[in-house]
Amino acid sequence: MKVLQKTDEYTIYQKRSGRYAVEGADKKIINGDEKVSILIAAGVVKQAVAKPAPVEEPAVDEAPVEEAPAEAAPEEEAVAEEAPADETPAEAAPAESADEETK
Incomplete structure (x- = not known):
């Protein structure tokens, strides 16, 4: 040493x-x-100074953008729920007519 x-x-x-x-x-x-x-x-070593973390504040324009998708999500879910209901009778209709033709 x-x-x-x-x-x-x-x-x-x-x-x-x-x-x-x-x-x-x-x-x-x-x-x-x-x-x-x-x-x-x-003075052998220098003390490390921690940099202050930058504080990010959302801009006024960004806040409404975040709220819009949250409101749109229930509408998308409603459309998604309706779509399978519409497809099911359409799929069942050809199957029924095919059964009727074979009789």
Whole structure:
């Protein structure tokens, strides 16, 4: 391990893997949030700043477009329900006339 910075309170090492180790004055390894704060304060690593998520607000024009398909859906269902009812008698009519012809 390579010594990067040494103070009275801690020693910062860089491992061969590129990661960092922080050793306290009592020769114990420091981990977790304390280690991160020491590395940031020493300038060894930079703190990542989270980008604020863009807030998407629907435009005024988009709101009615979303409502229109919801209203159209019941009409489509009504048409779909009527279509099989119309087809069933049409299919049954030729079958009945075929039965009558054979008699």
